[in-house]
Amino acid sequence: MKLPNNQTMSTTLRAWKETLEDLGVIGLVRQPLPEVKATGSSDSLSLLPMPPPYKPSAPPRAPSKVKEAKIAIDWKAPDDPIKNPPFDAIVACESLDALNACICKCEACPLGGGRIKFVFGEGAPTARMMFVGEGPGRDEDIMGRPFVGRAGALLDKMIAAMGMGRDEVYIANVVKCRPPDNRTPTSSESQTCLRYLYRQIELINPSVLVGLGATPLRELLGDATGITKIRGAWRTVVIADREIPFMPTFHPAYVLRQYTKEVRQAVWEDLQSALARSQL
Ligand code: SF4
Structure with missing residues (x-):
């Protein structure tokens, strides 16, 4: 029987196949996931192939002391509760919209003064899988949305390869304003902003x-181990007394820079593991 949209369907399937191959997946034979009963029991986690056990790493590397010290000396957080929302106001927010409205004028760290747009994050408010990146880049700063540049296009491909759309996951960053020259946010900037991400994670659950x-990895877990050493190994983040499985993997921008089959396949394996665990 000929499908009415035969041409469109074959184009879509071809694009999907190319995306998977782009991520290093050879062929289209899906490896079946272990059958899991939706009991919600922690026993069900043991049915998944477990990653190698985590070994405690060396103490976190001190983050760029000279730059951080200079920024900290030059900076004084404002007293204005609009520009520096107090903790009570943040935890009182009972929805993502309320949280966004509460914090969108924030200038509690030096990054607030240099932004074009505040980048709150976007996606399904009850997403089972949440991606956390570093911070907005130039395109994100202009658009006010996370991951919309080249790295964002690759992230979209990865999400699509898992059979989902951007509106079925949630995407946010450690900091919500663009660091100048796309530098890495300092730990003090990140820690100032993390209270917002924590509340966001609580609300999305x-x-x-x-x-x-x-x-x-560094800011949520205090682990400065290189991502190449630790990616693919499950960790746990505790937020509001809840333990949330955390999968560290490569940033899409790194994948674009190191566009090797090994790197793409590593990311794909990490995402497959995260997808399986999110469905338990
Ligand atoms: S990065 Fe975060 S803490 Fe700093 S100004 Fe922006 S919203 Fe506020």
């Missing part, structure tokens, strides 16, 4: 977090 690159 995802099943898994996927950390993109080294900064979420």
Whole structure:
């Protein structure tokens, strides 16, 4: 039987196949996931192939002391509750919209004064999978949306390869304003902004977090181990007394720079593991 949209369908399938191959997936034979009963029991986690056990790493590397010290000396956080929302106001927000409205004028760290647009994050408010990147870049600063440049296009491909759309996951960053010259946010900037991300995660309540690159790993877990050493190994973030599985993987911008089959396949394996765990 001929499909009415035969041409469109074959084009879509071809694009999907190319995306998978782009991510290093050879062929279209899907490896079946282990059958899991939706009991919600922690026993069900043991049915997944477990990553190598996490070994405590060396103490976090001191983040760029000279720059950080200079920025800290030159900076004084404002007393204005609009520009520096107090903790009570943040935890009182009962929805993502309320949180966005509460913090969107924030200038609590030096990054606020240099932004074009505040980048809150976007996606499904009850997403099971939440991606956390480092911070907005130039395109994101202009658009006010996370991951909209080249790295964002690759992230979209990865999400599509998992059979989802951007509106079925949630995407946010450690900091919500663009660091100048796309530098890495300092730990003091990140820690100032993390109170917003924590509340965002509480409200979304995802099943898994996927950390993109080294900064979420460093700031959410205090682990400065290189992402190449630790990617693919499940970790746990505790937010509001809830333990949330955290999968560290490469940032899409790194994948674009190191466009090797090994890197793409590593990311694909990490995402497959995160997808399986998010469905438990
Ligand atoms: S990066 Fe975060 S803490 Fe700093 S000004 Fe922007 S919203 Fe506020």
